[in-house]
Amino acid sequence: MHRCTLGLALVTMTVAGITACGSPDSGSAAASSAEDGKATQVTVGVIPIVDVAPLYLGQKKGFFSSRGIDLKMVSAQGGAAIIPGVVSGQFQFGFSNTTSLMLAQTRGVPVKSVVNGAASNGKVGADVTAVLVEKDSPVKSARDLAGRTVAVNTLQNIGDTTVRESVRTDGGDPAEVKFVEIPFDQMPAALDGGRVDAAWMGEPAQTIAKGQGARVVASPFAETDPKLTVATYFTSTKIAQRNPALVKQFEEAMTESLEYASSHPDEARQILTTYTKIGSDVLTKLTLPNWPAQVDIASLEKLAELGEQDGIFSGKKPDIGALFS
Template identity: 45%
Template sequence: MGALQRVLTRSTVATTAVLAMALTACGGGGEPSGSAPANGSQDTGTAGTASEELRQVTVGVMPLVDLAPLHLGMDQGFFEDHGLELELESAQGGAAIIPAVTSGQFEFGFSNPTSVLIAASRGLDIKVIAPGGSSTGDAETDYGATVVLPGSDIDSAADLEGHSVAVNTLNNISDSTVKEAVRQDGGDPSKVDFVEMPFPNMVAAVEQGTVDAAFLVEPFLTAGLNQDMEPVFWNWMEVSPDLMASTYFTTGELAEQDPELVADFQAAIAQSADYAQAHPDETREILTEYTSIPEEAAASLRLPRWSDEVNVDSLQRLIEISSEDGLLEGDLSVDDVVLADQQ
């Protein structure tokens, strides 16, 4: 594993700090905070492109579980094989990465889909080009849930009426999926009190009674479950059994002006996703390299499902619930936001 590839990780100073930044995938803001040239460093046995011929592109990222395929792909040389050298720019969330991509500062970015949909509805030139992590569709293995203390009087989503729920970012995929679960259970989501707080604070906040429930993703979900917290529902699955919870994107202008570059990036990401899905042990190992998640924690984390195709049905569901929650401006269709070759 090359030293340059891990500069992004080694610049972090504490596990909690990294995880606080990392798991704002469900939204959040902040400015891009660091970069590392990251071409693959291992000999995979395939004929890669000579380094002087590689095209350097910048990708806005977060140190998230969902991004494990990207890092595996770099180590396996998949991006080099497609003529690319990646420079990673770290940010706290999609709200920071999106303007960097649409302004041309980055060629590609990573975000939760809801942030992308909101941006597209506001007229930004943004196109989904590849999936990130998706729901496993199985409560035994999925990686996002709303949890409560044992013995809580909250037994279903509708029971959240009149109660407080911690989410990492308001008006985004976190509270939207909670609201959708409440609606589907016959409740009124307007009667739920959403409290914005960082993921690392949520387990303690539930234990101390500061909030009644919390929406947790990994690694905080496993931490909560290990402390006997009980899942009320699994957020991603409430929207779609195979919800695409994160995505890669670029601008329509870049896709039109340099389709070969976009196609090469898509091909390398697809190869990386397939590799990660087929090699969970390597995926867990690399989590300890680009985040500060300890080995023992990585060994028990619930991993996303990785696919090589954009789930347009999942995006359509997110458009529907985002519209119902008033997050989108005007009408928006999947055709508006997904690159044509992914539809």
């Protein structure tokens, strides 16, 4: 699995530097084919993970083509590539976790969330992400992570923020947790080899680790908020302002895709074989996220508060209303 969050590289980017990468007409280029009656070519920057299954399923079911959208997905390693790609016009839309989008907004990057992407399934012990330890570890619950080393895929982002909240709510001291950055796909080996005491894993890493005997001690997303909006699809403010019709078409198609995936989980699971290398032995055991059609604003406000508490927004508070509504 590739990294699914925006790294610290974004901090050094300026808005001028990002927008200079695109052509002056990048915000409206996708509109031309729609106006002449042809399908509109739309490129979406994604990470090849479980969370984006509804997008691929919706493409297969014709939810986008029926709205005049010729959809193309381009895989990237994470938000550090997708966010500037959307702002520059390389992609019309992108997929990113919500903390990364908040971080981008507070840095002056012109992005706008347009439709939900994925959410916690709310199941403690069986959520789409989890903190795992080796089976013989003395760590029994989140509070025991204090004083331990925990792997996350990106520092100062949604992973360590929600892990700290799990520790806090379980009565531990989150300030005593030491975080190290390790890509998701390397976490099972790092945990099994004793390089870290625990690891916050997404899928399929956590299923692989469980197969090696690891056990779950915390479910940070579900414990932060059982309805936590984890990720959304977004566009640039330029496209949102210049081509609202395209944004509406994408939103409608994506909403139908989310609803279909939610009611057809077996099809959503199977579509993973078309864009990932997940084996059949892992595929059937994967934990799926929830795919609600709407973002949960209350959960995002809590996530923003936790991010402020961690100091990841450099003193500037995210404008949740402007970004996600």
